[in-house]
Each structure stands twice: as structure tokens, then as C-alpha cells.
Amino acid sequence: MARCKYKGVGRVKDNPKKTYRAFCDRQHVGYYETADEAAKARDLQVLAVRFLQGREASNLNFSREEYSEDQIGAVVDKLTTPKAPTPTQHSNGNGSRGSRFEARIRVEDARVLLACCKTKEAAARVRDLAKMLLQGAPPEAARGLTLDWAGVSPEQLRRQQAPVRAKLVRKLLDTNTEAAVKLATKLVDDEERLQQQERQQQQQQQQQATQCRQRSASQTASQSQERRRQPQRSSRDQLQADETQRLADAVEQAASSLMEVARCAKRMPRARQADAPAAARRRL
Structure with a gap:
């Protein structure tokens, strides 16, 4: 028997009509015409056997949601x-x-x-x-x-x-x-009632997920707007700081000029008093 792409499915040559065989745990399940039918029959057998064993089914060919x-x-x-009991079997x-x-x-x-x-x-x-x-x-x-x-x-x-x-x-x-x-x-x-509760829970979960996505999208948009505004604010603040610095420099320069004028005004009367005797002698 040749192997197939599905788990638990093989291809046989002695059956011209049903060329695919399905088996589960080395036990024969049946013969089928297509590989998909054999794979689904094998998955159902695995799910049923694992249910009776009290375990979760794994290594399925298709997803669990495809089987009702x-x-x-x-x-x-x-x-x-x-x-029906065979001659070697009996009810005890x-x-x-x-x-x-x-x-x-x-x-x-x-x-x-x-x-x-x-x-x-x-x-x-x-x-x-x-x-x-x-x-x-x-x-x-x-x-x-x-x-x-x-x-x-x-x-x-x-x-x-x-x-x-x-x-x-x-x-x-x-x-x-x-x-x-x-x-x-x-x-x-x-x-x-359980199915209705599950549907309501799914709807609530979908609504919560939608609200979370909307909140995250709004937060992302506000953050991007804030980032776009940040350079403008910084440049405006820089201009204001430069203008303030220029005004401070101008005020300091004007103050120094005034101080120099005041010092000059103080020196002028002293010079005049020193030159007065020489002027009187010239007049005589």
C-alpha cells in the first residue's frame, strides 16, 4: 500500500473503484474513492476513539471545526x-x-x-x-x-x-x-440555551475586541498628531527664546552706553576747574 499526503490514508491497487484506504491506530476504517473522503473518515474515527479514551484528539488532517x-x-x-456475542464470548x-x-x-x-x-x-x-x-x-x-x-x-x-x-x-x-x-x-x-449563551458570549467578545481596536486606533492617531505638533512647538519656543535673548542684549548694550555717558559727564566739571587758573593768567 502506497502512502498518501494525508495521515492515516494509503492508496491500494487491488480495488479499482475505491483506491484509498483509511486506518486509525493500525485498525482498518474503510475504503473510499477519494483521498479527502478517506482523510475525513480517519479524522472522525480519531475523534471518536479519543473521546472514548477521555483525551483530546491531535494530528488531524483537517481542522476540528469541520466536523459536527x-x-x-x-x-x-x-x-x-x-x-452479538460470539461462541467464545459470554455475558458475566x-x-x-x-x-x-x-x-x-x-x-x-x-x-x-x-x-x-x-x-x-x-x-x-x-x-x-x-x-x-x-x-x-x-x-x-x-x-x-x-x-x-x-x-x-x-x-x-x-x-x-x-x-x-x-x-x-x-x-x-x-x-x-x-x-x-x-x-x-x-x-x-x-x-x-447553552448554544444561545455561547453565541451571546462570542458577540460580546467581538464587540469588546472592536472597541479595543477603536481605542488603540484613536490613541495611535492622537500620538501621531502630538508628534507632528511637537516640532512646531519647539521651533516656536526657540524663536521666542532667540527674540528674548536679542532684547536682553540690546538692553544690556543700552545700559552700558548710559553708564559711559554718565562717567563722561562726571569728568567734564573737574577738567573745567583744573583749567580755570590758566585761563585767568592769560587774561592778565
Whole structure:
């Protein structure tokens, strides 16, 4: 099998119609006509498997936003649907079927089968998520949980609850009882309310980002205007300083001239008194 540009996708030659094969964790997923279809099928398989394992999916061929919760939930249903036991498998009556573990939850007087998982932890995770959905409470306020949900963020919790919510609603509607229908309606209403809150939060974040951009743009414009005004102010101040200096120099020069005139005026009477006897002798 030849390698392809997508992760988990290979090209085969023995299938003339569907020449691309998708595989996840060395397990066969299916044959597809185009490489894009095989890559998307492989990404959905990875998202579903990582959901059951309680981990975040990575190394996807396309972005996570291209896959809806319904698509992931369909693959999770396919992986968790119990198969008919083979002659080598048997139910031991302790919540496990052969090599799989059943995740069940009690609704009114009925026990609803949610999933059939490979590990006990995966079954407990699905059961805890369903309990939180039915109680309408966060992990710290929900009762009867098996696992520790302290390190899970609200966004991760909501992503993990989405496929469980869809499957729980279908199971409740299949029971066809009044209490189950009420619970299913409540779950759907809660999902719509959460989506509306998320839309409002996104709008608020967009408005805040727009306001921040406008404030930063106005501050930048005011700073640029201030920088443009600064040279003009400095040149005007320099001209005023030069004019003041010239006036001070002129005043100092005038004062020195006046002082010189005063000194000359003081010397003139003394000279006249000294020359008076000589003038008298000439007259005689």
C-alpha cells in the first residue's frame, strides 16, 4: 500500500473503484474513492476513539471545526454499539459483555444502555457524563460520579457531553414514556440555551475586541498628531527664546552706553576747574 499526503490514508491497487484506504491506530476504517473522503473518515474515527479514551484528539488532517458533533456521535455510536456475542464470548452479568463493558443508567424504572466500551474507564466516563446531563449539574455538584473531573475544563466537558447527549435523547425517546420524553425535551432545551449563551458570549467578545481596536486606533492617531505638533512647538519656543535673548542684549548694550555717558559727564566739571587758573593768567 502506497502512502498518501494525508495521515492515516494509503492508496491500494487491488480495488479499482475505491483506491484509498483509511486506518486509525493500525485498525482498518474503510475504503473510499477519494483521498479527502478517506482523510475525513480517519479524522472522525480519531475523534471518536479519543473521546472514548477521555483525551483530546491531535494530528488531524483537517481542522476540528469541520466536523459536527452529530458526525462524531454517529461514529461513537458505531464504536459502542454492542455486537452479538460470539461462541467464545459470554455475558458475566457484572455490566460487561465479553471483552466489552456496558455503560447503563437508570431513568425512572428503566435501565438505559448508553454504550458498550472496551475498557471499564470508558464506560464509567460515559455513565458520569449522562448523570451530569440528567442532573443538570457541573461535576463538582453532581451526585454518584465514578471518575474525578476536577481537571476538565467546561469547554472540554461540553465537547465530551455532546455525543452522549445526542445518544441519551435518542434512547429516552425510544422508551416512549412520559417521563423519558420530558427528560429528552429538557436536554434539548438545555443544549439550545447553552448554544444561545455561547453565541451571546462570542458577540460580546467581538464587540469588546472592536472597541479595543477603536481605542488603540484613536490613541495611535492622537500620538501621531502630538508628534507632528511637537516640532512646531519647539521651533516656536526657540524663536521666542532667540527674540528674548536679542532684547536682553540690546538692553544690556543700552545700559552700558548710559553708564559711559554718565562717567563722561562726571569728568567734564573737574577738567573745567583744573583749567580755570590758566585761563585767568592769560587774561592778565
